[in-house]
Amino acid sequence: MSETIHIYHTNDLHSHFTNWPQIKSFLAERKRWHEEEGDVCLILDIGDHVDRSHPYTEGTAGKGNVQLLNEAQYDAVTIGNNEGITLSKEELADLYVQADFKVVVSNLFDLRGNRPQWAKPYHIIRTTNGKRIGLVGATAEFTPFYHKLGWRLTDAKESIIQAVKEIEEHTDLIICLSHLGIKEDELLADLCPQINIILGAHTHHVFHEGKWQGDTLLGAAGKFGVYVGHIAVAEAFEKTTAQLVEVSRLREEQEGFDERLIEQGKIQMNELVFHSDKTLKAEWFKDSELATLFGQALIEFTEADCALFNAGIFMEDMAKGAMTRYNFHQMLPHPINPCLVELSGAELKEIYLQSLNSEWPQLELKGMGFRGAVFGKMIHLNMEIINHRFYINGQLAVHDQTYRLVTLDMLTFGYFFPSLKRAAKTYFMPEFLRDVFSEYFHSKALK
Numbered sequence: 157m158s159e160t161i162h163i164y165h166t167n168d169l170h171s172h173f174t175n176w177p178q179i180k181s182f183l184a185e186r187k188r189w190h191e192e193e194g195d196v197c198l199i200l201d202i203g204d205h206v207d208r209s210h211p212y213t214e215g216t217a218g219k220g221n222v223q224l225l226n227e228a229q230y231d232a233v234t235i236g237n238n239e240g241i242t243l244s245k246e247e248l249a250d251l252y253v254q255a256d257f258k259v260v261v262s263n264l265f266d267l268r269g270n271r272p273q274w275a276k277p278y279h280i281i282r283t284t285n286g287k288r289i290g291l292v293g294a295t296a297e298f299t300p301f302y303h304k305l306g307w308r309l310t311d312a313k314e315s316i317i318q319a320v321k322e323i324e325e326h327t328d329l330i331i332c333l334s335h336l337g338i339k340e341d342e343l344l345a346d347l348c349p350q351i352n353i354i355l356g357a358h359t360h361h362v363f364h365e366g367k368w369q370g371d372t373l374l375g376a377a378g379k380f381g382v383y384v385g386h387i388a389v390a391e392a393f394e395k396t397t398a399q400l401v402e403v404s405r406l407r408e409e410q411e412g413f414d415e416r417l418i419e420q421g422k423i424q425m426n427e428l429v430f431h432s433d434k435t436l437k438a439e440w441f442k443d444s445e446l447a448t449l450f451g452q453a454l455i456e457f458t459e460a461d462c463a464l465f466n467a468g469i470f471m472e473d474m475a476k477g478a479m480t481r482y483n484f485h486q487m488l489p490h491p492i493n494p495c496l497v498e499l500s501g502a503e504l505k506e507i508y509l510q511s512l513n514s515e516w517p518q519l520e521l522k523g524m525g526f527r528g529a530v531f532g533k534m535i536h537l538n539m540e541i542i543n544h545r546f547y548i549n550g551q552l553a554v555h556d557q558t559y560r561l562v563t564l565d566m567l568t569f570g571y572f573f574p575s576l577k578r579a580a581k582t583y584f585m586p587e588f589l590r591d592v593f594s595e596y597f598h599s600k601a602l603k
Contacts (some may be wrong), residue, residue, distance in 0.1 A: 157526050158193050158285070158390065158391060159194060159196055159283060159284070159287070159528075160187065160190075160193075160388055160389065160390040161195070161196045161198070161283070161287070161329065161361065161388070161389040161390075162186065162190045162195060162196065162197045162198070162386065162387075162388050162389075163198045163353070163355075163375075163385075163386070163388075163389070164183055164186065164197070164199045164200070164203060164384055164385065164386055164520050165199075165200045165201070165332065165355045165375060165377060165384070165385040165386075165387070165390050166179065166200075166201050166202070166205075166377055166381065166384055166385070166418055167202035167204065167236075167335075167355070167356070167357035167358075167377055167378075167379070168203070168204045168205060168236070168357050168358070168378070168380070169199065169201075169204065169205045169207075169211045169219065169379075169380065169381050170204055170205075170209075170238065170312045170379060170380060171205070171206060171207035171208075171210035172210075172379075172380040172381050173212070173214065173224075173381075173413060173414045173417055174297075174381070174413070174414045175225060175380075175381040175382070175403045175404070175522075176381060176413060176414075176576040177409035177410035177413045178403050178406040178408070178409050179186060179228065179381055179384055179403055179405070179408075180224075180227065180228040180382060181406070181407075181409045182401065182403070182406050183199055183228055183229065183352065183384070183406055184228070184229065186243070186386075186415070187199070187229065188369075190318070191553060192316070194284070195310065196283045196284075196287070196289075197332045198231050198232075198281070198287075198289070198331075199228065199229060199230045199231050199323065200230065200232050200233065200291075200331070200333060200355060200514075201225060201230055201232075201233040201234075201237075202233070202334065202335055202355050202356065202357035202549040203220065203233065203234050203235050203236025203239065203295060203333075203335035203358070204236030204237065204238045204239070204335065204357060204358070205221050205224075205225065205233070205239070206218040206221045206236075206237070206238050206239045206242070206583070207238050207491070207497070208242050208243075208245075208373045208489075208491050208588070209237070209489040209490065209527040210417070211418050211421025211422055211424075211482060211485060211486075212417035212420055212421040212422075213421070214421060214425065214485050215420065215422070215423070215424025215425045215482075216420075216421070216422075216424060217243065217247045217250075217251070217419035218239065218243055218247065218249075218251050219251065220276040220417070220420070220421075222251060222252060222254065222255050223254075224565065225255070225257060225584055226255065226257070229255075229256075230257045231257055231258065231260070232257055232258040232260050232279055232291050232293075232333065233257060233258075233259055233260070233333070233422060234259070234260050234261050234293035234294065234295060234333035234334070234335050235259065235261050235264070235295050235299050236295060236296070236335045236358060237295065237296050237301075237335070237358070238356060238491065239295075240253065240264070240295055240298065240302060240307070241301040241302060241305060241585070242491040242586075242599075243299050243586065244305065244586040244589075245306040245307065245585075245586075247291065248272070248305075248307075249272055250353060251274075252272075252274040253273075253274065255274065256597050258276060258277055258279045258291070258565050259274045259275055259276065259280050260275075260277070260278060260292060260293035260333055261275050261276075261277075261293050261295055262277035262278070262294050262312075262315035262316055262318070263294045263295065263297075263309055263310040263311065263312050263316075263480045263527040264290060264295065264302075264307060264308075264309060265307065265308045265309075265310065266308065267303075267304065267306055267307070267308055269308070272370045273277070273534070275435075276409075277318075277319045278292045278314065278319040278322065278323050278588070279291045280291060280326060282325060282326060286321075286326050287328045287329065288326060288327045288329070288330070289327065289328070289329045289331065290323040290324075290326070290327035290329065290330045290332075290458070291330075291331050291332075291333060291353070292316050292320055292323070292330065292331075292332050292333070292526060293316070293332060293333030293334065294312035294313075294315050294316050294333075294334065294335070294336065295309075295312065295335045295336070296312065296335055296336055296358050296541055297311070297312055300583070301583065301585065303410060303490045304583055304585045305585050305586060312334075312336050312340070313336070313344050313347060313348075315349075315397060316334070317344075317348045318327065318346065318527065319345060320348055320350050320351060320500035324350050327514040329352050329353075329389060330350060330351050330352050330353075331351075331352065331353045331354075331422075332344070332351045332353065332354045332355065332520045333355055334355065334356050334357065334358075335356075335357045336356070336357075336358060337356070337359040337361075338356060338359045338361045338374075338376070338485070341354045341356045341369075341374055341574070341577075342369055342374070343346075343368055343370035345372035345374065345502040346369065346370065347370055349370055349372060351372055351390075352371075352372065352373065352389075352531055353373050353374075353375065353387060354372055354373070354374050355375045355376070355385070355504070356374060356375065356376040357376065357473065360378055360379040361376045361378070361400065361470055362375065362376055362377065362378040362383065362400065362403065363375055363400075364399065364400050364415040365397075365398050365399060365400075366387065366397075366398030366399075373387065373398060375387055375398050375576040377400055377453065378400075381403055381530065382401060382402070382403060382404070382516070383401060384400070384401045384403060385398070385399075385400055385401075385405060386398070386399050386400070389396050391520075394406075397445060403552075408594075409510075421482070422482045425480060425481035425482035425485060426480055426481075426482060427480055427481045428478055428479075428480055429479050429480060429481060429483075429484060429597055429598050430479055430596045430597045430598055430600070431441055431478055432474055432475065432476050432478075432479050432597075433476065434473065434476050435475055436449070436473060436474040436475045436584075437471055437473050438470035438471065438473050438474075438487070438569070439466050439467060439533075440467050440470070440517070440529075440530060440533065441467070441472075441517055441532060441533050442467075442512070442530040442533060443467075443533070443535060444467070444468060446473070446474055447465075447467055447470070447535045448535075448537065449533060449596070450465070450470075450535075450589075450593055451463040451465065451537035451538075451595070452537070452564070453592050453593050453595075453596035454494055454537075454589075454592060454595065455537065455538065456585070457494065457562075457587075457592045457595075457596070458494055458496045458560070458562040458582075459562045460496055460537070460560045460561060460562035460583065461538060461548055461549055461559045461561065462504075462537055462538035462548055462549065462559065462560075462561055462562070463536070463537040463541075463561070463562045464507065464508075464511060464534065464535070464536055464561060464562075464563045464567070465534075465535055465563055465564050465567070466516070466519070466529045466531050466532045466533070466534055466535065466536075466564070466567075467517075467533045467534075467535050468517075468526075468528045468529065468530050468532025468533075469488060469490060469492070469525075469526075469528060469530035469589065470487060470488070470532075471486060471487055471488065471489060471528055471530070472486050472487045473487075474487060474571050479537045479565075479594075481594065484590045484593060484594040485590055487590065487592075487593075488528045488588070488590035488593060490525050490526055490527045490528070490588070490589060491525045491527075491588060492525040492526070492564050492565055492566055492588060492589050493561070493564075493565045493583055493584055493585050493587060493588060493589075494562055494563075494565070494583075494584045494587065494589065494592060495563055495564065495567075495568050495581050495582065495583050495584070496560055496562050496581060496582045496583045496584070497560070497561045497562075497563060497576055497579050497580070498558055498559070498560060498561075498579060498580045498581070499558070499559055499561055499575075499579055500555065500556055500557065500558060501546070501548070501553035501554045501555050501556065501557050501559060502555045502556070503575060503579070504539070504546075504553065504559050504561060505541075505553060506575065507537065507548040507561070507573055507575065507576070508539055508541065509541075510572075510573060511534040511536070512534070513534075513571075516532045516534065516572075517530065517531060517533050517534075518530060518531070519530055519531040524564055524569060524571070525565065526567035532598065534583075538550075539553075543565065563576070564589070565583055568581055
């Protein structure tokens with residue numbers, strides 16, 4: 157009797173837990189159905205399940221996400237950049253210690269060339285009827301960020317191809333868990349046709365019925381738990397179908413689930429940072445005392461000459477009274493790091509002028525670590541133009557002198573300021589903006 161292999165896949169949940177009870181219930185029901193029919197059921201996640209913008213993830217350093225995956229009986233996952241570079245090296249090294257599933261990622265090593273204890277370049281599953289299913293996987297090459305944290309990342313496609321070479325003679329079906337993005341998946345399908353199925357992530361793309369690239373089937377389920385992917389493989393891959401299940405159409409489960417997780421995160425982060433003697437308003441479209449203090453914190457932390465950032469990063473006011481880790485997390489939920497950029501006086505003036513773009517404040521920004529609503533006004537600290545002359549720290553800027561600008565990592569990726577992408581820079585990791593800001597007040601309170 158032949159067996160059908162059912163593959164269910166999720167990706168880029170980004171700690172959007174509202175739909176998680178429905179996803180868990182659906183997967184449990186389908187697993188029971190298929191196993192009762194004598195078929196195979198695999199449940200896979202393709203990375204970025206973790207997102208530290210959620211209090212539960214922040215409060216548990218991602219281990220709460222692993223527990224949710226355990227409870228939903230996932231068989232294997234790969235890591236995304238949110239697992240890889242928004243956690244400290246120690247936190248990532250410890251993340252999957254209690255995982256009941258395999259973590260398949262072939263291109264992650266420490267600086268000595270050793271894989272994390274939990275990371276495997278491949279995993280082979282043997283079904284009841286003797287079919288051998290090989291899983292390979294890799295994560296996106298955010299190489300400088302990994303290196304800054306103490307990890308070494310190798311070429312993702314090359315590492316996958318090497319893993320396939322090692323297992324292709326010992327498998328009947330090869331599935332790739334790829335947190336690389338759609339373009340890389342398409343290239344990989346051409347470079348390594350031995351892979352039967354590539355499950356994609358990272359670029360949040362959607363394939364409602366899969367996409368064939370040569371003889372390789374590509375699957376992808378978007379983001380935020382809106383869909384669960386389902387691929388059914390029958391008759392030795394001769395008959396394969398792919399579809400997405402829309403989670404909102406599933407029956408409701410556990411109302412208030414996300415709220416309970418938020419409350420758990422709040423309890424985990426109920427650590428006093430300092431007592432505020434007044435309320436500081438979060439202003440998106442004008443300068444504010446809150447923004448000025450934030451800029452001062454960045455300058456002090458990085459020893460910069462001046463600071464540049466967008467006011468839309470502030471999601472809540474700083475309230476009068478006790479300010480805990482949770483309050484700072486709610487104010488600055490973004491997984492964004494400070495970045496110090498070295499620029500000449502002339503280059504810095506050009507950046508300043510570009511930052512005056514009148515269209516940016518209303519821009520509804522998505523991605524790059526930003527978890528806010530609108531971009532907001534650009535805030536400048538220790539730099540200004542007076543009578544057409546550019547000043548830094550109250551002194552007329554020297555055209556060819558080097559200055560140190562502290563800004564947000566997302567502003568150095570080239571979308572807003574192309575010249576910052578090319579400039580010499582230092583990323584501060586694993587500190588997020590909220591860590592720098594909270595430590596600024598905590599240290600002042602101790603003095």
